[in-house]
Amino acid sequence: MSLELWDGFCEKCEKSCCTIGQPVIYPFERQAIIDAGGEKYLEEYDGYSILRGTPCPFWKDKKCTIQHCKPIDCEAYPILVKPGDNGKPEWMIDPDCPACTHLSSDFIKKSKFLYNKLTPEEIEIDWKILISLGFNPVKLELLLGSSDL
Ligand code: SF4
């Protein structure tokens, strides 16, 4: 979803995560999505919102049209976060993304930084929704050898 980061990968990607998107919209992101015209695509889920649409309603000409308020879930993908033991986040990755083994350490750090803005409750709900949508993430270190990139 972060097309500007993957150049080649995202442009050539046949899967294109934005065509199956459905990111969680956290309460602090909601107004910006509404201002961008997305209110009718927001579906409530346990006090949170999911941006519904396949493809995503903001996906036009193979580009995200809301770069100024792109949701964290999109910005960080294919890095994902799972509620871990002792309240610590557990870093995961979606192996279905063709770019998943080509991520830069800067990108991984940025994704973790974004997710670290979330509360444990938000991480919990994000994970619950991901699994309900059929994602099948694996631990980051299993795919990349280390979660401390
Ligand atoms: S699935 Fe991965 S490679 Fe494909 S568009 Fe999304 S981020 Fe880019």
Ligand code: SF4
């Ligand atoms: S908000 Fe943008 S990056 Fe996220 S799914 Fe929609 S088009 Fe893709």
